[in-house]
Amino acid sequence: MESLFLFSSFASLATFTFCCFAFLPSFIASSYPIFKHSIYPNFTASHLQFVDYNGAFLGSVNGTFMASIIGLSQSPLSYYLSIIHKSTNTIIWTHNPSTPISESSTLLLTINGLFITDASNNLIWSTPPFNSPVRALQLLETGNLILVDNRNVSLWESFNHPTDTIVMGQNLDVGRSLYAPAGPTNLSTGDYRLTLSDKDLIFQWRDQTYWMLSMETNAFKHSNEPLSYMAMNSTGLNLLGDDGSLVFQVNLNFSSFRIAKLGSDGRFRIMSFIGEKWVEEFVGPEEYCRVPSACGQLGLCNIHEASCSCPPGFDRRSDDKVGCVPTDDSLSLPIGCNPSGNLNSTSISYVKLEDWMDYFSNDLAEPVKRSVNLSICQDLCSMNCSCLGFFYGNYSGVCYLLENYLGSIMSKSTREDRIGYIKTSSASSTKNTFTKKEDKFPMVAMVLIPLFGFFFLLTIIGIAILWLRKARPSKLEDAMILDRQNSLSSSSELNIISIPGLPVRFDFEELVSATENFETEIGSGGFGMVYRGTMPDETVVAVKKIKNFGTRGKKEFCTETAIIGSIHHVNLVRLKGFCIQGNLRFLVYEFMNGGSLERTLFGTGPVLQWNERLKIAIGTAKGLAYLHSECQHKIIHCDIKPDNILLGEKSSVKISDFGLSKLLDHHDNSKLLTTMRGTRGYIAPEWLTSSGITDKSDVYSFGMVLLEIVSGRRNCTLMTQRSTGITKDANGSNGESISTLSLEPGWVYFPAMALEMHNQRRYLELVDQRLEGRVRSEEVEKLVRVALCCVQMVPEFRPTMAEVVAMLEDRLPLREPRVDALNFLLSFGGRLSRHAPD
Numbered sequence: 052m053e054s055l056f057l058f059s060s061f062a063s064l065a066t067f068t069f070c071c072f073a074f075l076p077s078f079i080a081s082s083y084p085i086f087k088h089s090i091y092p093n094f095t096a097s098h099l100q101f102v103d104y105n106g107a108f109l110g111s112v113n114g115t116f117m118a119s120i121i122g123l124s125q126s127p128l129s130y131y132l133s134i135i136h137k138s139t140n141t142i143i144w145t146h147n148p149s150t151p152i153s154e155s156s157t158l159l160l161t162i163n164g165l166f167i168t169d170a171s172n173n174l175i176w177s178t179p180p181f182n183s184p185v186r187a188l189q190l191l192e193t194g195n196l197i198l199v200d201n202r203n204v205s206l207w208e209s210f211n212h213p214t215d216t217i218v219m220g221q222n223l224d225v226g227r228s229l230y231a232p233a234g235p236t237n238l239s240t241g242d243y244r245l246t247l248s249d250k251d252l253i254f255q256w257r258d259q260t261y262w263m264l265s266m267e268t269n270a271f272k273h274s275n276e277p278l279s280y281m282a283m284n285s286t287g288l289n290l291l292g293d294d295g296s297l298v299f300q301v302n303l304n305f306s307s308f309r310i311a312k313l314g315s316d317g318r319f320r321i322m323s324f325i326g327e328k329w330v331e332e333f334v335g336p337e338e339y340c341r342v343p344s345a346c347g348q349l350g351l352c353n354i355h356e357a358s359c360s361c362p363p364g365f366d367r368r369s370d371d372k373v374g375c376v377p378t379d380d381s382l383s384l385p386i387g388c389n390p391s392g393n394l395n396s397t398s399i400s401y402v403k404l405e406d407w408m409d410y411f412s413n414d415l416a417e418p419v420k421r422s423v424n425l426s427i428c429q430d431l432c433s434m435n436c437s438c439l440g441f442f443y444g445n446y447s448g449v450c451y452l453l454e455n456y457l458g459s460i461m462s463k464s465t466r467e468d469r470i471g472y473i474k475t476s477s478a479s480s481t482k483n484t485f486t487k488k489e490d491k492f493p494m495v496a497m498v499l500i501p502l503f504g505f506f507f508l509l510t511i512i513g514i515a516i517l518w519l520r521k522a523r524p525s526k527l528e529d530a531m532i533l534d535r536q537n538s539l540s541s542s543s544e545l546n547i548i549s550i551p552g553l554p555v556r557f558d559f560e561e562l563v564s565a566t567e568n569f570e571t572e573i574g575s576g577g578f579g580m581v582y583r584g585t586m587p588d589e590t591v592v593a594v595k596k597i598k599n600f601g602t603r604g605k606k607e608f609c610t611e612t613a614i615i616g617s618i619h620h621v622n623l624v625r626l627k628g629f630c631i632q633g634n635l636r637f638l639v640y641e642f643m644n645g646g647s648l649e650r651t652l653f654g655t656g657p658v659l660q661w662n663e664r665l666k667i668a669i670g671t672a673k674g675l676a677y678l679h680s681e682c683q684h685k686i687i688h689c690d691i692k693p694d695n696i697l698l699g700e701k702s703s704v705k706i707s708d709f710g711l712s713k714l715l716d717h718h719d720n721s722k723l724l725t726t727m728r729g730t731r732g733y734i735a736p737e738w739l740t741s742s743g744i745t746d747k748s749d750v751y752s753f754g755m756v757l758l759e760i761v762s763g764r765r766n767c768t769l770m771t772q773r774s775t776g777i778t779k780d781a782n783g784s785n786g787e788s789i790s791t792l793s794l795e796p797g798w799v800y801f802p803a804m805a806l807e808m809h810n811q812r813r814y815l816e817l818v819d820q821r822l823e824g825r826v827r828s829e830e831v832e833k834l835v836r837v838a839l840c841c842v843q844m845v846p847e848f849r850p851t852m853a854e855v856v857a858m859l860e861d862r863l864p865l866r867e868p869r870v871d872a873l874n875f876l877l878s879f880g881g882r883l884s885r886h887a888p889d
């Protein structure tokens with residue numbers, strides 16, 4: 052396996068301006084290393100391996116694009132091999148939307164191609180077989196991921212297998228399609244498809260055509276030549292013939308970077324990234340009501356009022372997210388051809404629509420019959436179980452059948468005379484099967500009338516501005532509030548923006564059932580109780596019930612939750628979701644089965660070996676460094692202590708409770724002193740003097756924890772047999788200095804002792820006796836010295852967490868702590884130690 056990058060913690064400073072460019076903190080904020088532009092067999096990559104860079108393992112020459120195994124917030128979290136446009140944080144390609152992979156899936160490059168396997172080595176995706184062996188995988192500056200052979204001939208290109216997006220320089224060949232995702236944050240394949248035929252660019256919903264590029268007023272036709280491919284350049288979107296001659300053209304203003312994407316709402320958009328935000332240059336169909344599922348099944352779309360309602364004779368049940376159903380309870384909509392749902396033709400009736408109502412397919416589909424009378428048209432529909440309704444031209448005698456799925460109803464755009472009839476059947480025979488269908492029928496865009504315009508605007512403006520730029524955090528909620536129930540988001544999104552980590556909003560009932568009515572308490576902290584829960588997909592979670600949330604509203608809660616949820620790092624406990632129920636607030640975290648460092652280090656279980664301690668120290672430092680490096684939403688933890696350091700499988704370590712200080716109060720730091728936290732023994736001196744709390748306060752707490760990791764006991768300890776023993780040992784060689792450490796009878800303040808031992812370079816005497824000397828002395832010295840650097844009185848003297856990581860990983864020379872900045876430990880520690888630790 053190759054080492055891919057030159058990591059430098061300090062690069063984050065250099066990239067500061069860059070990272071503030073994008074909103075998503077976890078995504079771009081941390082320093083990116085210089086990626087390779089080509090990789091060679093044999094090579095493996097996984098998200099876990101490159102987790103510090105959000106899974107990125109390959110970059111284009113100028114860094115415009117990168118290839119990444121990225122996790123997207125879906126439930127459950129799904130990972131994709133993706134190509135990302137870095138500065139706009141946009142996913143332009145994924146390996147296959149229908150087969151997401153997991154965090155532990157592996158990407159393998161061999162001479163036979165690219166392979167993705169799951170954790171148990173089953174093949175999930177691969178490139179097809181090639182005739183010659185693969186020499187390299189390269190990411191080109193255009194965003195094209197290619198496999199080349201020894202003669203540099205391309206064997207496979209991601210550009211030839213687009214998902215929902217094309218970028219400049221990419222051709223969409225005739226016969227190829229773009230597939231819309233199912234939702235703004237759900238990349239699995241949705242119902243819409245865009246296909247280039249030799250005549251036009253065809254928009255389809257569930258195989259039914261609803262739009263064509265030629266229907267757009269700003270698509271100019273230049274010739275009748277058959278189409279060969281579609282391409283975009285700096286001046287527009289072009290449909291071209293075999294010899295590159297122009298057939299259709301959509302002229303656009305000059306732009307150096309634009310993408311074209313089929314959204315989950317069924318609309319095709321071309322956008323440019325101008326002045327740090329996306330500008331929509333083209334959208335088709337322009338008229339929203341032209342989208343088949345604009346208002347859900349049989350929803351009536353009113354373009355003028357931008358609203359959805361139901362046609363007469365139908366209404367929307369409050370519990371019905373599908374669309375409109377017959378008002379008459381004795382009637383129901385049939386569900387198309389279903390072998391078990393045997394339709395009895397005698398139970399069929401029809402509800403007539405108003406004569407100004409029309410259906411999306413009527414302008415585009417051929418009538419099944421011409422010059423027939425109404426009863427023949429009706430019989431055609433009645434006899435065919437795939438027919439769900441028909442339109443009949445009263446004067447022209449044409450007959451159109453509505454087949455398989457019902458979309459929305461719109462107002463007529465032409466002066467056609469056709470009138471619609473919707474098939475219904477008596478409810479009793481089909482009620483059950485119909486209910487089943489609701490689940491399988493992901494009709495999008497069910498919109499409450501008054502919310503429609505409001506959210507539509509908010510979402511477009513909110514998401515666009517927000518994700519891309521300055522993001523007044525409060526707006527974030529608007530995006531978040533569009534939770535799973537409110538599928539409006541899928542109809543009105545600008546969903547080219549990836550939203551990794553947006554947490555899920557859970558129903559209170561879901562949490563009640565997951566935790567079996569808050570049965571198993573696994574902890575309690577400054578914020579309230581923590582309960583163990585099991586989600587329906589068997590994942591175990593920790594549910595934190597937040598008390599004392601105070602007067603702050605939902606909005607702030609959502610904002611902060613979104614920020615916390617967007618932070619993904621291997622050493623930070625992941626926030627899976629949240630729940631608001633009345634005045635109650637819940638946060639749902641991943642469950643760490645190893646318990647806390649507090650329990651492991653001070654408990655009676657097996658002794659933590661030195662190697663594990665070192666790993667925990669480095670992991671914790673990395674997690675904190677990551678929190679501190681966030682530039683938009685730099686997070687100060689404020690309560691670093693062994694209780695908040697959680698252990699998982701294979702001595703993985705994660706910090707919990709980060710971001711919660713902001714949750715409680717982010718406007719007024721002084722309040723932190725009263726409402727919060729900071730646990731005695733770990734809080735920095737500046738807390739007590741009310742001067743500003745900074746990231747250096749966390750560094751102090753970390754230093755204190757580091758000392759406890761070395762000694763295996765609390766810094767403030769009532770002398771037990773064991774600690775007396777240490778004191779005696781030390782006393783044996785230097786009685787005078789040690790006596791100053793016993794501040795009060797029975798109490799030992801370990802940091803002061805560490806200072807003394809440091810002055811005498813007798814580090815080994817500080818080590819947990821239970822380890823019986825199974826340590827490396829230079830590592831003990833390193834940890835103690837780093838710890839002492841961290842707990843210096845003056846915040847400015849303390850290293851940053853990034854520097855701490857570098858020192859722990861031997862990438863930076865150890866610093867010498869300043870003794871004059873540490874003498875306070877002798878008296879300050881004494882003061883603290885008069886209070887027993889909580």
Ligand SMILES: *[C@@H]1O[C@H](CO)[C@@H](O)[C@H](O)[C@H]1NC(C)=O
Nearest residue numbers: 091092093094160161162163
């Ligand atoms: C790559 O792996 C394959 C099998 O896993 C092995 O046969 C081959 O020798 C390896 N190639 C290199 C260059 O290591």
Ligand SMILES: *[C@@H]1O[C@H](CO)[C@@H](O)[C@H](O)[C@H]1NC(C)=O
Nearest residue numbers: 089186199200201202203204
């Ligand atoms: C293929 O391309 C690489 C880098 O672009 C170059 O170093 C190599 O010489 C090329 N090989 C051939 C056979 O052209």
Ligand SMILES: *[C@@H]1O[C@H](CO)[C@@H](O)[C@H](O)[C@H]1NC(C)=O
Nearest residue numbers: 284285286287289291295297
């Ligand atoms: C974009 O492509 C069209 C069609 O090939 C061509 O006419 C136009 O000149 C191109 N624009 C630029 C800036 O190259």
Ligand SMILES: *[C@@H]1O[C@H](CO)[C@@H](O)[C@H](O)[C@H]1NC(C)=O
Nearest residue numbers: 422423424425426427428430
């Ligand atoms: C419709 O046409 C069929 C045959 O063309 C005829 O038998 C039938 O009577 C007509 N029905 C009406 C209502 O005119």
Ligand SMILES: *[C@@H]1O[C@H](CO)[C@@H](O)[C@H](O)[C@H]1NC(C)=O
Nearest residue numbers: 419434435436437438452454
């Ligand atoms: C129902 O209509 C569809 C579409 O017109 C047609 O393909 C199918 O054969 C018809 N089925 C029957 C039983 O007539």
Ligand SMILES: *[C@@H]1O[C@H](CO)[C@@H](O)[C@H](O)[C@H]1NC(C)=O
Nearest residue numbers: 403406444445446468469470
């Ligand atoms: C259909 O046309 C007939 C005359 O040909 C007219 O009497 C009838 O009202 C029309 N029906 C509708 C629904 O417009």
